[in-house]
Amino acid sequence: MFQSKKNIIAGRNPVTEALKSGQTIDKVLLFKNASGDAIIEIKQLAREQNVPVQYVPQEKLNSLTNVQHQGVVAFKSSVVYQDLQQVIDWVNSQGEVPLFVMLDGVTDVRNIGAIARSAVCCGAQALVIPDKGVGALNEEAMKSSAGALEKILICRVNSLLKALDTLHLNGIKVFTSEMKATKRLHQLNWSEPACVVMGNEEKGVQPYMTKAADEHFTIPMKGGFDSFNVSVATGIILYEAMRQRTAE
Template sequence: MFQSKKNIIAGRNPVTEALKNGQTIDKIIMFKNASGDSIQEIRKLAKELNVPVQYVPNEKLNSLTNVQHQGVIAYKSSVVYQDLQQVIDWINEKGETILFIMLDGITDVRNIGAIARSAVCCGAQAIIVPDKGVGAMNEDAMKSSAGALERIQICRVNSLLKAVDTLHLNGIKVFTSEMKAAKKIFEIDLTDPCCIIMGNEEKGVQPYMSKAADEHFTIPMKGGFDSFNVSVAAGIILYETMKQRGGK
């Protein structure tokens, strides 16, 4: 199925100009054998702007659009990405207690939108996403969030592990859920500045990310079912945090 023309930029010159003019790009899809000065310039700009580049066969590009693409397609983002440290400094200057959500391997844009909606409702100020392995911040995600993605800071980083280091350096604790964790969610102190890592529904939080967390907790359940949907789990965690902080 062809993608909406509203969501993509096709062709070497249009993609180059979009990068130069500050258009927020989710990712670039490039023919794996593409070459030439314009391709080198796109790669250079993408690296400077922390835009992920995915290399694919030409057939894949043809399946994505009927527009003349010249071996390059860029997906436009519906949000503007922010620098993590700058967001931390800005929130601290406002005198607010930091509450962030970090998305590790969540690819379903409907879940991303739902998490963003709960985050805004419960007072979180930012969502941290990796430059690869996460669903696009596109029109579908925006629709699922009911506009919440426009009301929260989105920080895109090239390494979630380095982002955890940045959080720790700023005195922000990092928590994540585990099915077999000793503590329950309501036994964790969430009143201090903190960030919650939410993992992929199938695989959960990656082991090295789980190891980097300060504490782990479980969400109690009845009924013997597998687990909560990730967006529902995020809503429970965020609401518990808001409750602990006085519901403000």
């Protein structure tokens, strides 16, 4: 996956200082056999800040930078992550009805960028993403979003299921699309506080996430093709939500 060299921090001390200074970090890569007090501190700081840590072979780190990395490389994020509860509180304080998008296993950064663009165009206030198993919000994602990733609030959580609990506790309903659902997209009430969960194109939304959702729906289609691209499907869903909200 493409990463700009200017977004890379290499070396134990630089990565430690970046984490301590509050820089927003997408993820930390550690040589799988790395050890020492500095490594322990980096892992602790990453855990406290909800930054994913991935263990990789030396060759992977060598391919990313010419700098002496000492078994540690971090990627600076192009966005600033927000706390989900604080975002909910802020949206409510603005007198707006929450409309969020949660990404479950969406790894293609071009899809993520396109989803963010549709979200901003249709009035969604936030993207909710997991700390692992999602495409990095790097320069390619920013380019695909046409700048939308800088205009939407982004919440990174360590558990999507716990995030669903937070949404439910705040009166936000959770919707997922299913090919076999009996309700159609337009039959749901999108004028109420809502979050739609969009899944991986191959596997869809994880079963335990589907089970925890309040409503399931299908997007009507003609022709014998399997399904819409995830970013196209998200755009259709969010447009319907905007249509219902503006019609009122």
